[in-house]
Amino acid sequence: MSGSTSSAPTGGLATSVLSGPGPFTPxxxxxxxxxxxxxxxxxxxxxxxxxxxxxxxxxxxxxxxxxxxxxxxxxxxxxxxxxxxxxxxxxxxxxxxxxxxxxxxxxxxxxxxxGTDWGLASFAQADAIIVGGGIGLAPLRGAIEQLIETTGLPSGPRRVVVLAGARRPDQLIFKEDLAAWATAGAEVAITVDVAEEGWMGHVGVVTELVPQMTFDPRRVMALVCGPEVMMRFTVQALIERGVLPTSIRLRVSLERNMQCGTGLCGHCQLGPYILCRGGPVVTYPEASRLLHEAEL
Amino acid sequence: MTLGPYGPLGSALVSGVMAAIIGFDGLDGLIGSLKARGYRTMGPVASGGAISIRELKSAADLPRGWEDEQAPGTYRLHQTASPDLFNWAVGAGSLKAEVFPPRSIIWQAKAPGYEVEEISDDVPPVAVVGARPCDLAGLRVLDRALGSPPVTDPAYRRRRDAVVLVAVECSRPASTCFCVSMGTGPSASEGFDLALTELGGGYYLARAGSKIGKELLEGLSQRRARREDFARRTELLARAASHMGRSVDQHGLPEMLVRNLSNPLWDEVAKQCLVCGNCTAVCPTCFCSNFEDRTDLSGTVQRERTWASCADLAYSYVHGGPVRASIKSRYRQWVTHKFSWWWDQFGTSGCVGCGRCITWCPAGIDVTEEIAALRASDNAGETHGEAHLQ
Known part of the structure; x- marks a missing residue:
């Protein structure tokens, strides 16, 4: 009980000066x-x-x-x-x-x-393999930059591997960044689903690049973001390389309708998750069963 | 002084009163004193063929003699000669609308600078007379979903902290009620300022559950509650509990539902479900909302928040289309969230057993039947979901 008996009806909307912005105020x-x-x-x-x-x-x-x-x-x-x-x-x-x-x-x-972040600090020594499909590279960009900087590439204690996929060459994002990351010592590979004239690189889905890369599957952290189907197959490719399917170092970033960002509007539910709060970054072992059920 | 089967009612203030017997005049006095304290006093009225929560002028507005008959897809009110005011179960409206407005403006901003101005909803505090135990439980569920850290909904918290609740325990549950199996009724044990039990003949056992409840009770015409009054309450509640029309077996329910995500029974119910969203609108715990911007010709933008429904196609929209395109997936989301994943998210069931979703479903879909059918299929050893979930 607030005992706020002094509140008088205002008969409509009133603006107020609050001590700080509310959770829905930009x-x-x-x-x-x-x-x-x-x-x-x-x-x-x-x-x-x-x-x-x-x-x-x-x-x-x-x-x-x-x-x-x-x-x-x-x-x-x-x-x-x-x-x-x-x-x-x-x-x-x-x-x-x-x-x-x-x-x-x-x-x-x-x-x-x-929401949650990639949790880079928890795995300071692990090799990092970062896989982005299309616009899925966007939430990974900051992680890649931070990893390159904190690892002290090219001679740092771990490898940083970046795999970027796009539907077509003109849809590849962060082209200059990808080149700069390679120059800084990251192992960068790029692929497109459909080539165009002048494209000299790899053609195929991004999962095909996984077997070609150099990393230690027993001490790797994998950060994956893209369409759900791409994330499932990427993780499968990593598991085939020897990464344990139960490893909490396998992380994916999920997407659902989000309208409040604070866990209050309900739209971003995926099974037990309220993804704006418990995600978007989740460990694959936790999320895998949810990603294999249609329309969840 | 009033005389009745329970003896004379004294008007003297009795200090330290936690329980007392009040009559109709006491009830009227209660409504009057809530209004005098500045509360917008809401309560049940028979209006438009249903019990609705409306602002009360006096106890004369309460639905004297009205009784409800509820069934899947059916709600009917009958007038009887009974002097009782609370011989009905629940109407479509719960306490939700009193603490979580169906529509609100969050902020506004004007072009071209778009300095954001928050809109505060300084509404007077609300008191509700006639809140049912299942609705008190509904508020406790909403408290976890909207009113608790890490992020608390400010509009909800403000209304919730101010609300005064006068509960009325259930003596005549509907055929659609299943509060006993959800552990939320028919008695009110917590979360009220005052709880009334309609003993019959125009008398009410009133119990205080808070400081303000005690203050309110002390100001009313009353007499001391005796042992036989409490015995009468126990008898009425036991009878109500034994007249529950429905039940949901809680044993292992969250796990059972997740085991059956791919059960073909969801396709069967989808053939009936109209995805109209009635179940989510009447549900006392459905808390989802949409945020949308509205503009006018003067260049003012307003962000509006409205109740949302997981039955809507647009609810799950991400670029490229809705995640839950099929009706089956939307009905399944509602049931699995309410009875299973709510536990993961909020540590409680999302269902309080009020039965509104059954009554107000235009197709008469009965969630208790659907869950029972899933359980029967599960018990028969038919696995649908876990097999390929690894």
């Missing part, structure tokens, strides 16, 4: 830079003038508001630290279209960070 950032990654993919740098540095861990996501259109969950694609806060957005609906069209200076609402 902070207004603006687009400070933008880069076209692919015909339908844009990376936005977001800045909050005067705001505190945005603190997050790779793998977490924010809810981004395109004012007047709506709000969507988008993974942070930068690594924590001094650089700009990056989100890489693929145009798949009205809100992501508005975000992809946002010019420098456009105001964007930001809430977050939400």
């Amino acid at each position: 902070t207004v950032f603006h687009v400070s830079d933008r880069a076209q990654e692919a015909p339908d993919v844009v990376t936005l740098a977001l800045k909050n003038d005067g705001g505190a540095p945005f603190s997050f861990q790779p793998g977490q996501f924010n809810m981004l508001t395109a004012f007047g259109v709506g709000e969507v969950p988008i993974s942070v694609s930068s690594s924590p630290g001094a650089g700009p806060l990056l989100h890489t957005v693929r145009e798949v609906g009205p809100v992501t279209r508005a975000l992809c069209q946002a010019s420098v200076g456009t105001r964007v609402g930001v809430r977050g960070p939400f």
Whole structure:
């Protein structure tokens, strides 16, 4: 009981100044830079003038508001630290279209960070194999940058392997980053499902690259993000290489409808998970049975 | 002074009263004193052919003599000569709407700067007279889903902390009720400020469950509750418990449902289910919501939050389409969440046994029957789901 008998009816909506924003209230950032990654993919740098540095861990996501259109969950694609806060957005609906069209200076609402991260700190010594399918590379980008930096490649204590797949060459994102990661000492392999004229690289699904890479399956952490079918087959390929299927070092990032980011709206349920809270990053042994049941 | 089968009622204040017998005038006094304290006082009224929760002017608004008949897809009210006010089970409306508004504006912002202005919903505190034990249990479930860390829903918490609950225990359950098997009724043992038991003849055993409940009770015309009053309550509740129309076997239920995710029985129920969302709307614990932006020609954006339903196709939409396209998958989500995964998420069942989803289903789908059928199939050793789940 609050005993709030002094509350008088206000007869309608009233605005109030609260001590801090509520969980559903975005902070207004603006687009400070933008880069076209692919015909339908844009990376936005977001800045909050005067705001505190945005603190997050790779793998977490924010809810981004395109004012007047709506709000969507988008993974942070930068690594924590001094650089700009990056989100890489693929145009798949009205809100992501508005975000992809946002010019420098456009105001964007930001809430977050939400959800679990890749948990890099827990496996400091393990080799890292990072597999991204399509836009699935976006939530992995910050992890890759952080791994390369903290490992001290090329002579560091572990290998960093990056496998990137795209449907077609022009849909491959982070092209410059992939080259830079290879230069820094990461083992990078790229494949496309369908080649085009001028494509000299590998053609095929990303899982085909797994057997070719150098890593120690007994001491590897695998971070996988992409369509669910791609994640299932990637994990299968890793298991065939000798990674234990029960290893909690096998991690995937899952996607469901998310509207609040705080576990309150209910939309992102997957079995026992409320994915905005217990995910998006989950260990594969926990999630595998849920990924094998249709329409869960 | 009123005389009745329970003897004279005194109006003197008795200090330290935790239980007393009140009459109709006491009930009226209770409503009056809640209103005097500033509470928007809600309660059951017979309106439009059903018991609905509406704002009360006085105890005269309560549904005297009305009795309900409920069955799958059926709800009927009958007027009787009984002086009883609470001879019905539950209507479509639960306490949910009192603590979790079906529609609210969260914030607004105006072009071009879009400075976000939060909209606070400064509504007066609400008191509900006539809350059923299953609905008290429903609030305890919502407390875990919306009102607890790590993130607490501010609008829910504000309303929940302010609400005063006058429960009325059930003496006439409906055929659709199964609170006994869910452990939530027909008696009220916690989560109320005052709990009433309608003893008959216009008398009520009132028990205080909080400081304000005690204060309210002390201000009412009353007499001391005697041993025979409590015995009468016990008798009424035992009779109600034995008249439960339905039950759900709780034994190993969460695991049984997960074992049967691929059971073809889901396809059978999908043939009847209209995915209308009635079950989720009337459910006292369904807490899902949509967040949508509305704009007007002046450039103002408002973010609106409304109740959502997992029966909706759009509920599970991700780019490329809905995750749960089939009706089967949506009905299965509702049942498995409510009876199985709710435990993983919130440490409790999501069902309180109120039976509303059965009564208000236009197709008359009975969740207790569906679960029993799954269990029978499971007991018969038919495995559907675990085999390929590794």
